[in-house]
Amino acid sequence: MATNLAQKPTASADKHVPASLESVVIRFAGDSGDGMQLTGTQFTHSTALMGTDLATFPDFPAEIRAPTGTTFGVSAYQINFGARRVLTAGDQPDVLVAMNPAALKTNLEALKPGGTLVVDIGSFNSRTLAKAGYTSDPLEDGTIAPYQVIRLDITRMTLESVKEFGLSNKDAIRCKNMWTLGLMLWMYGRQRQSVVDWLKGKFAKSQQLADANIAAVNAGHAFGETAELAGDMSHSTVGRAEVAPGVYRTITGAESLALGLVAGSKLAGLDIMFGSYPITPASTLLHQLARLKEHGVVTFQAEDEIAAICSAIGASFAGSLGVTSSSGPGIALKGEAMGLAISTELPLVIVNSQRGGPSTGLPTKTEQSDLYQAIYGRNGDAPLPVIASATPGDCFEVAIEAVRIATKYMTPVILLTDGYLANAAEPWPVPDFDSLKPFPVQFHTNPENFSPSSRDAKTLARNWAIPGTPGTEHRIGGIEKDFNTGNISYASDNHQLMTDTRWNKVLGIADDIPLQEITQGDATGDLVVVGWGSTFGPIYRAVEQSRAKGLNVSQIHVRYMWPLPKNLGELLKGFKQVLVPEMNKGQFATVLRDNYLVDAVRLNQVNGQPFKVSRLNQVIAEMLA
């Protein structure tokens, strides 16, 4: 956990000798028009370049521009950065930056008691207070008494700092986020150059805006350095994290997923045809891939979710790597087409960036409630492999693995990620592409005795002959096909055989994936916490802390959701209790219970927020009491 800021020396001690902290959690909160996501990502970038480990949690509303000043229009960005391995965005912020009354109202409760509150008093007036639902001024009525408060008229100081550039009042006020960024960069000894470079690029077309924003950053920074804020002004630093040597960059899940898909396609020797329809929070992947045409990536923005997956399947039929991507509601629409890809045995990668459901649900909030849909959600007996990524960086490896399985076994593969992973950033050791093992696809080209349904005896994958190849002309479709000839067959025994074959082919993939490892702790014991997906960070930290307290607890984090690793059942039997925390109502627990008759205890949360380490610690302690 982050060191409590209350324990460190204040600026009055000596502001030129920053105190060194192990880690800090900052939450930037403001109106959705205040640019808090930019403040957060730039702070993150600057922090990462200094070799500090970090994890982030962008938390923003579904509305693009909700009415100004309302609580539902508040956009926040939380970063946890530390001189040690950082796995979560932090349970409780040490510092809250509140740019208006609504941001204060919605975020103050999260702030650690005694934590630092930086508040823009320039945004507080009777109108904005009323809009946020305050009946009295929280700056005066004792609401903020438990915190160290830094009251700043950021609005006024920003306007002054950009006065010379002659911006409109609206444009000038919009520099507030950069002034604030400058101040926070000073408070934690972060470098400014990356922000300046970024602003120059962003406002390349307007020297005036570039200069004004840079001036705002510098003014905020200078304010921190020169202000006499006796006692309550922090100035501290967070050192470099002890991480493995190598070259690093920051990466979000969406970026790492895009890189992984391109890497996978190159290892397979195929071009990508990515068919997708815009949907939050999955669109970022479409945006990423649309810029990678020079790597043989074709992106197709289809007219709807169904056309998106169908175009990808068509492309796979014609010899590309078909990929489609969506979030829960869109994945539901793709269900019938997934069945066709299963029936025709074509490779396909389906990415699901999960969000809160059901129906439209919570588009910008994270959840992992599409596991049932992924494993079971199609008509007929329609098995397909499902894999899940645990961290933003992990999306890279998981994407490559999805491509490998899809092409080797001629099957659609569902890759589960979520809104949190898609947007969250972390430092990422850039992988050595040359060390990755290629898995080149061999198209079938021999016309002799050709049948589209002849199979590899071991993998049960059918051959892949593509249009344009002389002598292997064939027809495929969703009607049941004869096991030997591939022609339409309604024969009852044949349907039994084909259903069994499809089933065994997917289950057989369990022989081709790594055995499940104990992620942390002993291989047997009193309690194992089993997780999957983006709960990795909080569970890891909680198990680590519980073990440090002497509790007999281990962690298993699962990547291969279907088929499950062959040894998973045995591993679970080595523990007296099994706890499965999930951001759903207990879907993986159902799968584990069904497959292993194990008494998996559910711990569920669907409030759109990642698990808090403290809550996991508490449940672990209770189960071992």
Add this chain to the structure above:
Amino acid sequence: MNELSPQKLTAKDYATDQEVRWCPGCGDYAILKSVQKTLADLEADPANTVFVSGIGCSSRFPYYMATYGFHTIHGRAPAFATGIKLANPDLDVWMVTGDGDGLSIGGNHLLHVLRRNVDIQILLFNNEIYGLTKGQYSPTSRPGTRSPSSPGGSIERNLNPCNFALAAGARFVARTVDTDQKHMPEILKRAHGHRGASFVEIYQNCIVFNDGVFADFTDKKAAPERQLRAEHGHRLVFGPNNEKGLRLNRDKVAIEIVTIGENGITEDDILVHDETDALLAQMLVTLDGPDAPVVVGVIYCNQADTYDAGVARQVAKAKIAKPNADMKELLFAGSTWTVD
């Protein structure tokens, strides 16, 4: 040319060994025959030819063509065809659909494949009924159609497929009749020669559930009186002796049916078909009234850039701009830092 003829494929060479399973007397047999003949005439390479279909009677078509074929899911054939063309623009893709598949469940996809102008041939078999599900009314069924799902007669207004295609921005729209074995191959060859989405509506008789629904203009006896064969550069005339024709009523911007020799009408009054004229095309496909003929032939043909070519150009341009794009460079893009 004779010395090459032993290599030349015949219509039969484009047929598979699969038993054709349409009802005896179904119009689809005639269309299948026409398509196979067309491919033979075009000397189409079976290895480079793909037939894509959705669901319905018409959509069984690919199983009977000795080319590559994909029988997909209901209504979505345009999306599969688009993906195939994006993966390999050199493939010659034919899409087969029906009035239910293409205009009801798949209406959205048909709209967009036409709008994007993906370079494929689209054959829409219109029999104004759902055949495979046993005879319910379809979006092209005329109002009052009695069917198992509309015992009191259908209430909905019917859709005009060619008008739909034109409104969607199709650059090639044609009509033909299943049994017209001379006309159909000509139209299919024109569709094939057109670069872009070529939409062909084929009036197809469903002998079991909607027999004779087009008889008033397809029967041998009725055809001369009720069918007008549009040909680019020729006057829009019809009738047993080509004595009737279409004239533009300039006061109303409407087409009227006139008889040459009556009321001072001469041949010069008759409109000359211009297949590049979108407004004329729209008037021709929506001709209505007791005297109005059904216009068949190539009604609109006006080539434009295709979607698949545009996509391929962008990819090629990106590859020229970054000839050394490799995975390592991509992985190290942006700001990096080194930990020693």
